[in-house]
Amino acid sequence: MRHINTYDSVAEAEADKAQQKALLAALNAWDRALHRDECGAWTISGTRGTVHTWGDCRSWVLFVACRSAQHWTWTKKRLAFCKVTQDGDDEGVLRLQRLPTPHEAEAIRDILGVRKRMEFDPVQLEHRRTLMARARSAQGRANRIVPLPLPTPEPKRRFYSHGVTRSARSRYGRAGTCQMTAGSDGQRVLMEEEHPARDRTRPRLRLRDRARSEL
Numbered sequence: 043m044r045h046i047n048t049y050d051s052v053a054e055a056e057a058d059k060a061q062q063k064a065l066l067a068a069l070n071a072w073d074r075a076l077h078r079d080e081c082g083a084w085t086i087s088g089t090r091g092t093v094h095t096w097g098d099c100r101s102w103v104l105f106v107a108c109r110s111a112q113h114w115t116w117t118k119k120r121l122a123f124c125k126v127t128q129d130g131d132d133e134g135v136l137r138l139q140r141l142p143t144p145h146e147a148e149a150i151r152d153i154l155g156v157r158k159r160m161e162f163d164p165v166q167l168e169h170r171r172t173l174m175a176r177a178r179s180a181q182g183r184a185n186r187i188v189p190l191p192l193p194t195p196e197p198k199r200r201f202y203s204h205g206v207t208r209s210a211r212s213r214y215g216r217a218g219t220c221q222m223t224a225g226s227d228g229q230r231v232l233m234e235e236e237h238p239a240r241d242r243t244r245p246r247l248r249l250r251d252r253a254r255s256e257l
Contacts, residue, residue, distance in 0.1 A: 058084050062076055065102055068141040071156045071158060072156075072157045073159075075087060075157060086154075088151075088156035088157075090153065091154035117153055118134070
């Protein structure tokens with residue numbers, strides 16, 4: 043949605059904002075109460091009313107919405123220092139021609155529902171600053187990038203050069219000699235030399251049969 047600018051120039055908007063800031067300080071209201079409305083004008087808004095500038099750089103216009111006609115009547119009595127310009131059944135518009143006193147500012151805040159600015163003594167202010175500093179420090183530590191541990195390198199395999207032999211068990215379960223040698227394609231291959239094995243087809247002779255044969 044496109045925002046509407048109700049001012050003719052930037053200077054006019056800045057002057058209107060400065061006038062609203064002066065009233066905001068006199069009301070002792072919090073800073074978020076001052077913002078731009080749907081028409082782009084600087085306004086001080088509350089839960090039950092708003093404040094705009096009158097247009098003469100010296101006065102303000104207050105719009106008040108009440109619960110009932112009787113409530114509106116009592117509200118006009120509380121705002122007797124303002125001039126009623128539009129008198130409705132349960133709402134109306136009043137003109138404030140000067141900055142309010144502290145007592146009048148309290149009445150305006152209560153009627154319009156504007157939040158008061160929080161005030162702290164020096165001890166509480168220093169305590170809150172310390173808490174905010176700790177919170178920022180903790181947030182910085184939480185957002186800090188921690189490097190991940192590097193992967194453990196795999197142990198290097200031990201290769202035997204050409205001509206070096208070692209004892210091993212052959213794939214047939216008999217003792218043999220393994221030798222690393224270079225193949226035709228340049229890769230190292232494992233050569234196994236088999237020990238001469240006995241002939242398993244010949245039956246084993248018992249000592250008694252061997253003695254009989256010698257006789």
